[in-house]
Amino acid sequence: SEEAAGVHHGTAKKMSTSLMTSLSTRVSCLIIVMVMVLPLFEMATYPENDYSMKAWMNSLDFSYSRYGIGILEQRVSDFESFYHDKDYYPIEIIWETANGTYMSRRLEGKKPRRDTNKLQIQADSGLVHAVFNFGVKNRVDALCNMILIVVIILLMMGFSLLLSNSVSAIVLQPLENLLAGVQAMASKIFTSVTSMAANCASDDAEAAGEQEEESGDLGNETELLEKVIEKLATLSAITMKTSPIDAETLEQLGEGDRAVLQGFSPDHLPVAKAREDRVSRISRDSGSSRGLPEDHTDELVTTLEAHLEEAGLVWGLVDSWDFNALEIGEQQRHLACLCFIVFHLGLGYTSKQQATLMAFIEAAAAGYSDPRRVPYHNWYHAVDVTHCVFRLLNLCASERFLSNYERFALVTSAVCHDIGHPGMNNPFLIETAHELAIRYNDHSPLENMHCAKLFELVSHPKSAVFGSLDRQQYKDVRQVCIEAILHTDNIHHFGMVKELQMLYEMNSDVFDVSLQMCQTSQLDFPPREIVDIFAEPERKKIMRNLFLHFADISNPMKPWDICHRWAWCIIDEFFLQGDREKELGISVQPLNDRDKVNKPYSQVGFIEFFVAPFAFATVRLLPPLVT
Secondary structure (H helix, E strand, O other), X not given: OHHHHHHHHHHHHHHHHHHHHHHHHHHHHHHHHHHHXXXXXXXXXXXXXXXHHHHHHHHHHHHHXXXXXXXXXXXXXXXXXXXXXXXXXXXEEEEEOOOOOEEEEEOOOOOOOOHHHEEEEEOOOOOEEEEEEOHHXXXXXXXXXXXXXXXXXXXXXXXXXXXXXXXXXXXXXXXXXXXXXXXXXXXXXXXXXXXXXXXXOHHHHHHHHHHHXXXXXXXXXXXXXXXXXXXXXXXXXXXXXXXXXXXXXXXXXXXXXXXXXXXXOHHHOOOOOXXXXXXXXXXXXXXXXXXXXXXXXXXXXXXXXXXXXXXXXXXXXXXXXXXXXXXXXXXXXHHHHHHHHHHHHOOOOOHHHHHHHHHHHHXXXXXXXXXXXXXXXXXHHHHHHHHHHHHHHHHOOHHHOOOHXXXXXXHHHHHHOOXXXXXXXXXXXXXXXXXXXXXXXXOXXXXXXXXXXXXXXXXXXXXXXXXXXXXXXXXXXXXXXXXXXXXOOHHHHHHHHHHHHHHHHHOHHHHHHHHHHHHOOOOOOXXXXXXXXXXXXXXXXXXXXXXXXHHHOOHHHOOHHHHHHHHXXXXXXXXXXXXXXXXXXXXXXXXXXXXXXXXXXXXXXXXXXXXXXXXXHHHOOOHHXXX
């Protein structure tokens, strides 16, 4: 077997060497031919530079300045006759008189039909100008360029054919011979077996005929086997990958890159044990359940526009990425959040429910810290994330695969996903043995606290937004909220990226076709096949968590003005935590030292290592986000 392996290895190496030699030889010939041929087309335009025009202008200017207009007119005839046998010639001469006016003389040369074929040359003093007709010259240049393009196309086509023939002769033909030999050998073996079983029943003979027909499709079966092996290899690579970058790449990173990666990476945190999915499957017709009727989009938008007008907002701004939670008033933020929730709740809400929703929003806003103390994780950030969840659900037509309950739970979770945030991250709370870290055993203390505060709010009758749900519905909605908020912890980030990549690879053909159809506007998203994929309980869970986490880290994907302001807010919060770490005498986290961190570079690292891989994995599943 070792000898056979050596033979196969030698054969592959020989084929590779032959292919590389053949391709490099032909490419080299192509380069040599192009280097020799391309300059030929410049011969028709030789010389490239003609300084006689400038010399004539200076000569006429000297005559005009020294001897006056009489001598100038005599010299003009010599000037015109000089270009008599050339394909470019003067058509007009202009000179400036002593009183500052300009005089001109029309020459015998034919005026061009296009002004682009005119070229004006003037003397160094600027007193004498001449206009030349370069029409013939430009036409020759254009013709040469056209011929050059045709020649290049023919050369590329010819050498492409040569390269194709080389690949076919060196690689494809031997493979075809190999497969033909395998097919012939399989046929011979089958013939031998059938001859040994000549006394068997007639059904054995029929099976032999079927086997011979199937052997003719060996090529297709081989291609299918290759695709299966390739997909298994991809899935294995994704499954085995435990870090966003490999060890070799990590060694090549500078200290700044490592600091950025360490600052956002959850590797230094204890990995929480995966929670079991206790969410019971919500039926697809849950949109018509009690209190959550089917949406009527046009009527709903009209109703929401009326709410927004009360606060001086317009639907076109709210339903776009230009919505900026930092630049609107508090009442506008409250009404905007109300519209985000109502849009996915539907028109079946009463004035009492509206009062409950407003009370919930006001209580949630009061639960966030003052922006002066917590620059980023405050009420403004909650409104921004809620708006992003609202937009994502709309753009991706989530009503096709998520029920009203689930969408309502996601938007509600967004409102409270960072409620009570102290401006310090989980590693700080764990390092300082904060009461939250002790209470939740160092496992996502902030996110657990946010979940607890959300359900404290909804437990009060005045803000009981889930009060209309029955017991089972409440359990399901509660589980959706808990899972989504817990997955905003960066400890789950790379695991989510891996889940999205696995989901894509398992259904890549469907997602690729969907992306092409959406980009050409041939099909509305999502098609039935993708709805079936997303409708499975585990995949619905992935999509629900995706929407909130995507919204939570979406600032770098917003318009520049919004992105820039939020980036400075998060950096200010990091620096405040770094100041506190210095006061306590504990290790300052990599991104928190205001004396060492490069602000723009820290954001570049965040985008490169965190946002970009997650965004790329997401848009392959949700094509509407591409545009």
